[in-house]
Amino acid sequence: MERLAELKKRLEEGCPGLELREDEPMSRHTTFRIGGPAALMALPRTVGEAKAAVKAARALEVEPFFLGNGSNLLAADGGYPGFVVKLAGDFDQIREVNRGLEAGSAVLLSRLSNALLGRGLTGLEFAGGIPGSVGGAVTMNAGAYGGEISQNLLWVCAVDRNGEERNFRT
Secondary structure (H helix, E strand, C coil): CHHHHHHHHHHHCCCCEEEEEEEEEEHHHCCCCCCCCCEEEEECHHHHHHHHHHHHHHHHCEEEECCCCCCCCCCCCCEEEEEEEECCCHHEEEEEEEEEEEEEEEHHHHHHHHHHHHHCCCCHHHHHHCCCCCCHHHHHEEEECCHHHHHHEEEEEECCCCEEEEEEEE
């Protein structure tokens, strides 16, 4: 707990715009609406805030748990004693890029699927009923009905364990 208190202090000082919540009920962040409090949760809205959160955690040897839509998560009623990072803001945006779309990791798959269909783009129809977010789908290569996210993915921009931005092409 001392490391989490120090982490909170460092983030408040070094990244004043970053939203931090102590004892945040995980039930607010899972689709089953279960789970006790997370000791510390950060809700970065920008890549800069996400990088700051990861770097500060790394410096204190605190392993962040990245939470998406919480659709594939059963959180314990006793809570989570660690540091949770749940992306918001810029990470919940869909942008037009060339003839396709770019989606942040917090975008729901159903929303992205509908956005693609609305523009006459196909390939992600299988994801319309998957309750997860883009970040989780990419992490586990989500799929259904013969389709997989990897079949529709061109590149991924991520923040690594050291808080550095990295691009991956498929």
